[in-house]
Amino acid sequence: MIALPLWIVPAAPLVLLALLLVPQARPALRALVPLAPLPALAAALASPAPAPVTLDWLMLGTELALTDTARPFLGFTAALWALAGWQALRLLRDAPGRDRFLACFLLAMTGNLGLLVAQDIAAFYSFFAAMSLASWGLVLQGGGAAQVFAGRVYIGFAVTGELALFAGLSLGAFATGETRLAAMAGPEVPALATALMAAGLLVKLGAVPLHLWLPLAHAAAPAPASAVLSGAMLKAGLFGLMTVLPLGSAALPGAAAGLAAMALAGLVLAPALGLVQAEAKAVLAYSSIGQMSLMALGLAAGLAAPAAWPLLGPAVLLLAVHHAFAKAALFLGVPAVWSTAPGALRAALLAALALLALALAGLPATSGAIAKTALKEALEAAPAGWQVWLGTALFAASLGTALLMLRALWLLADAPQKPDTAGDVALPWLGATGLVLAAPWLLPGGAAAAPDPADLVPPGLAAALALAALALVRSFGLRLAPPKAGELLGLFEAAPRPAPVLALPPPPRRGRTLVVRRGRGAVARPERGALAILGVAAALALVMALAPAGPAPVSAPPAPVTGEG
Amino acid sequence: MSPVVLFDAALALGVLGCAALALTLRDRTGTVAAFMLTGLLVALSWLRLGAPDVALAEAAIGAGLTGALFLRGARRLGPLRARPPAPAQAAAAALGAAVLSAALLWAFATAPAESLYPPRVAAALEDSGVSNPVTAVLLNFRAWDTLLEIAVLVVALLLVMTLSPPRVIPDKLGALVQPFARIVVPVAVLVAGHLLWQGAEAPGGAFQAGAVLAGAGLALVLGGVRVDRRVLRRALTALALAGLAVFTLAALASQAVTGALLGYPDGQAKAWIIAIEGALTLSIAATLCLLFTGYGRRSAR
Amino acid sequence: MVTETSLLVTLxxxxxxxxxxxxxxxxTLGMAATLANAGFAALLARALLADGARETSLGGWEAPLGITLRADGLAALMIGMTALVGSAVALQAMGRPAPGRPAPAGGFWPLWLATLGAMNALFLSDDLFNLYVTFEILGLSAVGLTALTGSRRALRAAFDYLSAGLAGSLLLLLGVALAYAEAGRVDLAAVPALVETMRGRIALALVLAGLAVKAALFPLHFWMPAAHANAAPPASALLSALVVKTALYVALRLSLEGGAGIAPARAALAVAGSGAMLWGAWNALRAERLKLLVAHSTVAQIGLIALALGVAGNPADSTLWQAAALLMLSHALAKAAMFLAAGRIAEELGHDRISGLNRTELRPGAAEFAFAIAAVSLIGLPPTAGFVGKWVLIEGLIAREAWIWVALVMTGTVLSAAYLSRVVSRCLRGGPHVAPGARRPAWHMGDVAALGLAVGALALGLASALPFALLETTLT
Amino acid sequence: MTPDLIYPAAGAGLIGLALWRLATCGDTLRRIMALNVLAVGIAMLMLAAGRETLMLAAGRETSTLAAGRDTLTRAAGQDTPQTAGAGFLQAAADPVPQAFVLTGIVVLVAVTAALMALAERLGARDGD
Known part of the structure; x- marks a missing residue:
């Protein structure tokens, strides 16, 4: 096998991007977009791994290498970009602004693939920034009001995250005197630098409360862009964290607790907010928040118990790979459903999607179950105080995912057909689905994993809850109000003041007071009121004058008050 | 004293008779005339009851100004269109009213009538700054009541401003009214000033003076002086609001000086009272005028 | 030295x-003054909790010749209630365009501020004639608030309100005149002497009859539902939550002063109160418009408070009257929230027919939520202030084995739950009853005010120790 | 009939009349007028009660009384010529109810003006 030069991994999409700038070449080159990540895929699968490359002339001296951690990341990332690129070509065949989208797509791809092989902080940061900023174009595709709002929120969070990451990397580099990325996990890096780097990466990871951009962006972007956002780019944040945090080398209980709190909040919040969404892609986005929180929980456990990291690391990695494929496949499936009319074909599609959903929820004999089992076993090594929480969190995550999946499928089943969606958008989805379903045989240790009956509990419970909710909704005619997009941010959105509501004529007045008798028309008879006053005054005076003053006769029958007109 | 008793009895019968006429006549103008006559007779009877301050106020405000208001309303509301009450209702009303008024007569006639006030007023009159006991009560001993009473006037004015009923545009009364107004207005201003000044020791004071001034103002209005000029109306409104403002600020200032709300400094009580009364007179006159002329943009007849 | 008491009545x-x-x-001026007033009210309450009740002789003239301002726990509680509700309503009025054509006199604000001043003066007053004058200010400004919208119904209601209110005031004045003839003085300290004689008791009966008109106590409530239902929402909230309370407050004062001698009047109050509770609930159950339902619910709640006042017995023997005070407070908060919420609902629906509250496109929002919380407080479910008040009342009645009254209170509670659930349940159901073009307005100050008041009613139940501590400093 | 009874009777009569009218007539102007008559009746009762007080105290004549009578005589010559003749006038009454009544008159004219404004707005709408 030819040794693949590693620089080709980021260079392939970049070169394609440069070529695309020539308008005459575009029609021919567009078809190459799905092929741009193939060198990266080849590099990931190559055995032995490609040799490191040093480019001293570039920036501070760029070094590219494929570490053991990065290798699986590179593999699934490349595969996802390829599949998403394929679907993007089909889906956006006639869309206005397609070329701009493809350019952003390629730039983001460059960044995403490049940051996985970058070994120095300058390159890492540059690739990371390229990915983040180029994704803005992916979110904005279409240019509707939702896209503009999502884009504004996304770029705000992205720039803030970039700044934090840059500040953290600079601080770290200044403190250690090194530009290697690996040095950022060293013991002499100040805590502030680690915190800043982590913050920047956690924004990308979508950890609560830095997740606000995520549901907006995922819901607004086209489906293939959502697929790479959720499948590949969120994982870039995870990869960054796994690189810069001192995992397995130092115990940071405080940081671990903080990270765990964020993760737990995400696990609770994701299903709660996701279930009330009215759009399938938004529901899937919330499910991503939940799953990423689960991975963050693994990282937190690793921070708390360095000894457990050798087991935890692969488990988190496994979870990431599994989630990347499954979630990307789900996102890719959305346009496939749109292209069909409700009927047998759609039912078949939904059934296939349901399989993916079950895998994501961790049904036995799927990649989800393998990942979850691995994580569960790894967590055994976590400190004792964590055990209680972790078990519950795992269960909550499974239950929440299952519920969200049901909700997403429910919404997809109801989705109207979009006739301008080509039928062949389903092909990339089929590829992704096939990969997910074949995963138990592809993944290490997959075949050995015995199905655990306990894994059936969360999906079962979720199904029962969903049925109960359905019954409740049907019998009482309750409806759910879709919340404003963007949760808290929605409140700050400046909505134009609505025009005054057209008033219906008030209902006919039917008096019920002393003044007005029914059937007598609306003519008030104020003298009746005066007569009542007169009568009450006279009666009260009589009562007071004649009744002997004594101790209050509370339960005694008091004198009658008369005088009603 | 038999002729006096006879006079009293005749007066009381006259009051009752006029009031009954006012409340039963079907002709609007007739009822208002009867009402004004009732007011004048009542004022007379209050002179007999030893209350000249009140009699002055009743004649000016109760009979005069209220009567003018009723006249305005009688023109605008049109003829009476009341349905006769059901016999049972009329009977019940008559019975209730008779019982209540009999009970009241009994209660008031047999009440011990041992007021705690006269000795206390007599004892405190020296310190009050004025020698007319009614003025002393109104502007010193119970000045808080008076302040709130001015507030009632202001709130009524606010209400009228908000409602803005049709503005008064007088008929052309011809050549007679203007000479009349020419004589009445200066005289009324003089009388008002006199009433205000002598209120300190004799019957009179801010309310009576204000009412007389208001009467002069109404004479001007009816004589054809147009009060719908925006500037004039604004000035009058400002004047009307200023009375309460001055009184309230004076109350707070007195507390800042002496420590007691509305407690005038020793020896300066008369100056404070005259100053407040002066402001009140102008303000009351302006308020009463505005209450009569109204704020509306439309005009009626 | 200018004290917070005098600022409360002059500012x-x-x-x-x-x-x-x-x-x-x-x-701007109105909002600032309202907030300043709230600050002074808080200062007064703090001072009272620290030093106990205090009396101020105006002008240095002692009662009965002069007038005394009496600041005790009950008065401070009422002033605090006014300040709280007033601030919330003012907040709502700030964000609301003036209804109808632009008012030449500033519209809502001068009238509201006059109402505020009159109420503060009334709560502090210790003199029957002074009370009459404050009632007149209050009556005029409240009528102004009713008539602000300028619609024909509102004007009709305002006229009925003002003429009924004037008749009530004149009855009160008649009572004051008779009290003067009997006791020779008109300060509240004359009340114990008045209850000794038949004439004095007639005088008190006239005063109480006047108060019953002002408080819209059944069967003298005829003017009230129309007035409260046709005013603009902030005005309705003020009228229903605060203005009718003033008459009940004075009745409570008289009951405290009168001791055992006033027992027949208390019994009459209790009977009228139970009648009001049933009659108001019945009409609320049949009302077609939301604001009318809320107004009739005020009739019923006034009845409950009057009942509590009536059965409280001699204040020298029991502290049951504190339940009435707490019920007033909780009703003020909840009812103001309810009227503000009802106004917002009508604004977004374009109508306020109860049969049309269930709608498809407009989901329940903040206003409906506030309404529901206020309803919980009005019904008297824990942990609201309404619950604490009712609990204290029923506990006292059970201790006295007055089962009839317990049953009546319970009936009233069930009825209030019934009529309020008419509204709340409809907000959750779907149905096509939306005016064309209706849509949910954006987040609004009115929602903040209504929600704040409703949550306040809720929170007051948890913090009910504070009002009780204040009431302990009441002079009896 | 003694003089002490004449004015209370007139007052009670006015009150009864006004209450009866209020309870039997729905016309706005009449109702407002009835309320005015009611107020006059109450004022008369109050002043009569105030006068009685002073009649009782006539034996031990106070300085108030003297001052009141003096000033009253002077006022009579200047402003109320139709009742001239000092012997005809009674002693000055208790000043506090006088102040009450004075306050009541001013309050009443304010409320009457407000009521008339409301009634006229309603009446004007009727005409439309």
């Missing part, structure tokens, strides 16, 4: 004048 009037003189700045 609102000055602000009202300023707002009337400068209509453009009326909202």
């Amino acid at each position: 609102p009037f000055l602000a009202a004048l300023a707002a009337a003189a400068a209509p453009r700045a009326a909202a």
Whole structure:
């Protein structure tokens, strides 16, 4: 096998991007977009791994290498970009602004693939920034009001995250005197630098409360862009964290607790907010928040118990790979459903999607179950105080995912057909689905994993809850109000003041007071009121004058008050 | 004293008779005339009851100004269109009213009538700054009541401003009214000033003076002086609001000086009272005028 | 030295004048004065909790010749209630365009500030004639608030309100005149002497009859539902939550002063109160419009408070009257929230027919939520202030084995749950009853005010120790 | 009939009349007028009660009384010529109810003006 030069991994999409700038070449080159990540895929699968490359002339001296951690990341990332690129070509065949989208797509791809092989902080940061900023174009595709709002929120969070990451990397580099990325996990890096780097990466990871951009962006972007956002780019944040945090080398209980709190909040919040969404892609986005929180929980456990990291690391990695494929496949499936009319074909599609959903929820004999089992076993090594929480969190995550999946499928089943969606958008989805379903045989240790009956509990419970909710909704005619997009941010959105509501004529007045008798028309008879006053005054005076003053006769029958007109 | 008793009895019968006429006549103008006559007779009877301050106020405000208001309303509301009450209702009303008024007569006639006030007023009159006991009560001993009473006037004015009923545009009364107004207005201003000044020791004071001034103002209005000029109306409104403002600020200032709300400094009580009364007179006159002329943009007849 | 007591009674009037003189700045001035008033109310309550009740002789003249301002726990509680509800309503009025054509006098604000000043003066007053004058200010400004919308119904209601209110005031004045003839004085300290004689008791009966008109106590409530239902929402909230409370407050004062001698009047109050509770609930159950339902619910709740006042017995023997005070407080908060919420609902639906509250496109929002919380407080479910008040009342009645009254209170509670659930349940159901073009307005100050008041009613139940501590400093 | 009874009777009569009218007539102007008559009746009762007080105290004549009578005589010559003749006038009454009544008159004219404004707005709408 030819040794693949590693620089080709980021260079392939970049070169394609440069070529695309020539308008005459575009029609021919567009078809190459799905092929741009193939060198990266080849590099990931190559055995032995490609040799490191040093480019001293570039920036501070760029070094590219494929570490053991990065290798699986590179593999699934490349595969996802390829599949998403394929679907993007089909889906956006006639869309206005397609070329701009493809350019952003390629730039983001460059960044995403490049940051996985970058070994120095300058390159890492540059690739990371390229990915983040180029994704803005992916979110904005279409240019509707939702896209503009999502884009504004996304770029705000992205720039803030970039700044934090840059500040953290600079601080770290200044403190250690090194530009290697690996040095950022060293013991002499100040805590502030680690915190800043982590913050920047956690924004990308979508950890609560830095997740606000995520549901907006995922819901607004086209489906293939959502697929790479959720499948590949969120994982870039995870990869960054796994690189810069001192995992397995130092115990940071405080940081671990903080990270765990964020993760737990995400696990609770994701299903709660996701279930009330009215759009399938938004529901899937919330499910991503939940799953990423689960991975963050693994990282937190690793921070708390360095000894457990050798087991935890692969488990988190496994979870990431599994989630990347499954979630990307789900996102890719959305346009496939749109292209069909409700009927047998759609039912078949939904059934296939349901399989993916079950895998994501961790049904036995799927990649989800393998990942979850691995994580569960790894967590055994976590400190004792964590055990209680972790078990519950795992269960909550499974239950929440299952519920969200049901909700997403429910919404997809109801989705109207979009006739301008080509039928062949389903092909990339089929590829992704096939990969997910074949995963138990592809993944290490997959075949050995015995199905655990306990894994059936969360999906079962979720199904029962969903049925109960359905019954409740049907019998009482309750409806759910879709919340404003963007949760808290929605409140700050400046909505134009609505025009005054057209008033219906008030209902006919039917008096019920002393003044007005029914059937007598609306003519008030104020003298009746005066007569009542007169009568009450006279009666009260009589009562007071004649009744002997004594101790209050509370339960005694008091004198009658008369005088009603 | 038999002729006096006879006079009293005749007066009381006259009051009752006029009031009954006012409340039963079907002709609007007739009822208002009867009402004004009732007011004048009542004022007379209050002179007999030893209350000249009140009699002055009743004649000016109760009979005069209220009567003018009723006249305005009688023109605008049109003829009476009341349905006769059901016999049972009329009977019940008559019975209730008779019982209540009999009970009241009994209660008031047999009440011990041992007021705690006269000795206390007599004892405190020296310190009050004025020698007319009614003025002393109104502007010193119970000045808080008076302040709130001015507030009632202001709130009524606010209400009228908000409602803005049709503005008064007088008929052309011809050549007679203007000479009349020419004589009445200066005289009324003089009388008002006199009433205000002598209120300190004799019957009179801010309310009576204000009412007389208001009467002069109404004479001007009816004589054809147009009060719908925006500037004039604004000035009058400002004047009307200023009375309460001055009184309230004076109350707070007195507390800042002496420590007691509305407690005038020793020896300066008369100056404070005259100053407040002066402001009140102008303000009351302006308020009463505005209450009569109204704020509306439309005009009626 | 200017004290917070004198600022409480003078500042609102000055602000009202300023707002009337400068209509453009009326909202700013009004809001500032309302907030300042709330601050002074809080200072007064703190001072009372620290030093106990205090009396101030105005002008240095002792009662009965002069007038005394009496600041005790009950008065401070009422002033605090007014300040709280007033601030919330003012907040709502700030964000609301003036209804109808632009008012030449600043519209809502001068009238509200005059109302505020009159109420503060009334709560502090210790003199029957002074009470009459404050009632007149209050009556006029409340009528002004009713008539603000300028619609024909509102004007009709305002006229009925003012003439009934004037008749009530004159009855009160008649009672004052008789009290003067009998006791020779008109300060509240004359009440114990008045209950000794038949004439004095007639005088008190006349005063109480006047108060019953002002409080819209059944069967003298005829003017009230129309007035409260046709005013603009902030005005309705003020009228229903605060203005009718003033008469009940004075009745409570008289009951405290009168001791055992006033027992027949208390019994009559209890009977009228139970009648009001049933009658108001019945009409609320049949009402077609939301605001009318809320107004009739006020009739019923006034009845409950009057009942509590009536059965409280001699205040020298029991502290059951504190339940009535707490019920007033909780009703004020909840009812103001309810009227503000009802206004918002009508605004977004375009109508306020109860049969049309269930709608498809407009989901329940903040206003409906506030309404539901206020309903919980009005019904008297834990942990609201309404619950604490009712609990204290029923506990006292059970201890006295007055089962009839317990049953009546319970019936009233069930009925209030029934009529309020008419509204709440409809907000959750779907149905096509939306005016064309209706849509949910954006987040609004009115929602904050209504929700704040409703949550306040809820929170007051948890913090009910504070009002009780204040009431302990009441002079009896 | 003694003089002490004449004015209370007139007052009670006015009150009864006004209450009866209020309870039997729905016309706005009449109702407002009835309320005015009611107020006059109450004022008369109050002043009569105030006068009685002073009649009782006539034996031990106070300085108030003297001052009141003096000033009253002077006022009579200047402003109320139709009742001239000092012997005809009674002693000055208790000043506090006088102040009450004075306050009541001013309050009443304010409320009457407000009521008339409301009634006229309603009446004007009727005409439309």
